[in-house]
Amino acid sequence: MNQHYDVIIVGSGLSGLSVAQFLHARQPELKVVLLEKGGRAGGAVQSFQQGEYRAEWGPHGFLDNCPEGQELIRAAGLEDRVQKAPLGQFARYLCQQGRLVELPQNPKKFLLSPILSPFAKLRLLGDLWIRPELTEQAIGPWASHRFGQAILPLVDAAITGSFAGDYQRLSMDAVMPGVRNLEKEHGSVLRGLLRQRKAAAGKAVGLPAMQNFPNGMEELTTSLARNKDIRFQCQVDAIARDEDGWAVQAGAQRLQGRRLVIALPVNAALALLTSLAQPPVPEIPVARIANVVMGFARADIPKAFGCLAPEQEKRFCLGAMFSSAMFPDRAPAPMVLLEALVGGRRHPERLKLADDELIRLAYKDLKTLLPLPEPPNFVQVLRPSNGIPQMEMGHVNLLAWRDGLQERHPDLYISGFGWDGIGMNEMIKHGSRVARAIADNLRDEPAPAAVRPVYF
Missing domain, CATH: 3.90.660.20 (Protoporphyrinogen oxidase, mitochondrial; domain 2)
Known part of the structure; x- marks a missing residue:
């Protein structure tokens, strides 16, 4: 006997839980189920505790500068438990020539710091006169072309701290599309940032704070999973269109849903989506x-x-x-x-x-x-069993394929780790957007690319 739902969400990591939570806030009457192949919710968000020691298998925190992230904390009932x-108030250090050097976090401190030579600092201004390259660019060559070779160790450190990746392979257009749009629109990154700052005159924006919880990051996903209909040990084998929307086969179970959300890391999602259309690549690299x-x-x-x-x-x-x-x-x-x-x-x-x-x-x-x-x-x-998806050169083609697939199937929503980013706030924001699209009976439209600050 088929089981019928308004929304089927494949995956109960942060993306799937975010979609479910935001959707419940908008339309609590909808019948929603999450299908999880493992025995726990949360995906890559997992905390370790032994005695009085606590650490993280996955992300060590997320910034408090995302309204959707703060809304999710409140929905989980954790606003009084946020650390x-x-x-x-906290320094960040770069290893430079075998010793630790403090990384400056604002332009004035950066100009006064010894982290770059005077010539290297002057070379940064070359960005004002260098024409944008219109084709997809890898982060390393792009940064070197616009700002000079001396900036590369700083860029490398930033990429290491977020992706554990190779900045010579990661796509600037996929990882920081907002910066690329700024560069193309204004002819220069610096010019674009200055115009943005001028437009935002009077709106004081300080540095954000990193957030965690007394029992670790998993406290958030554990709270979000409560009171959700989650089927554990439920491996989805296939998805297909049918007259009522979507048919999902999970072992001996067959579920039907009017709308389908694939909230999985890129490679796991591709394994299911290939039955609908052939992607440009069978999988993307991961960093472990x-x-x-x-x-x-x-x-x-x-x-x-x-x-x-x-x-x-x-x-x-x-x-x-x-x-x-x-x-x-x-x-x-x-x-x-x-x-x-x-x-x-x-x-x-x-x-x-x-x-x-x-x-x-x-x-x-x-x-x-x-x-x-x-x-x-x-x-x-x-x-950790979960690798970090690498948004390397060619990733923009994969995103275009995903967007085309969603356009052809307006009741299909593709979210998850490594599509548009790997940060927790990025997962949460996309989850909110998907929930809003479902509630408003719309398809998921790509959001305008924002400039993502780099904090190391």
Whole structure:
């Protein structure tokens, strides 16, 4: 016997949960079901706890500058449990020539800092006279062309901190479409930013804060999953159009829905969507990392979010999060907790190392940068099963294919990790947009690309 729903959501990660929550707020009478192949909701959002130590398998937080994100926190009933680490109160460090250098977070501090030479700072202004390239650009070549070679270690660090990716492969047009639009419209990124700032005169915008929760990021997805109709251990095998909308086959179960939301990471989504139309690529690359969690007694760690290492520094770790400096209760007092990230797109071979070797090499690497006692009092290696989707060259063609598919099937909505971004706020914003489109009986139209600030 077929089971009928108003909306079927495939996937109960942050994207699927966001769609379900925003849809419930708009039309609580709709019959909605989420289909989850695993035994838990939340997807890549997963927290670790052992005794009084807390760490993250996935994202370590999300910024408070997204209205949809704040709405979701309130809907989850967690507004009184949010922990905030304001960016303006915490330093961020770059590994430069074997030592940590503080990254300036505003233009004035940047111009006064020694992180770039005077000539390199002057070269940044070359952007004002360089014509935009109209074809898709990789981030590294694009940044070098517009701002000079000296900026590349900073760009590399920013990409490492978000994608664990290779900035020579990632698409500028896919990762930062708002900046590319600004460049093309005004002939220069700097000119476009100055005009934006002038248009926003009088609207003071400070630095945002990073957010987490006392029990880790998973507290958000656990709260969102409550009171939702989620079918766990429900692997979707196939989707197809039928006279009532969509038929979804999940093992022996057959479900029918008037509208279908595919809220899966790109590669998992492609495996289902190929039956409707052949995509330009069968899958996209992913970057996998290991999180080496280390607890120390009385380590003299600065009040900072952490540090990042560009590839040219030839470090073992991509960087490290100073977790106990950011949020309370990450380690028992007076312990200090660090989370070192290893692997990524450029060094997948390091993930083949045994846990003991990962710990040894990560500790050895960080000890040359930080005054760490010996040895760590607590260690744990977290190896997330979810890779980070890489929006590399050609990704814009995949997005055009997705948009065309949604245009041909107005009751199909494609959201999820790695389509338009990998940040939590990006997942939440797209989830809100999908819910609004369903509630208003519209198809999902691509939103205008905003300029995404880079905070390292």
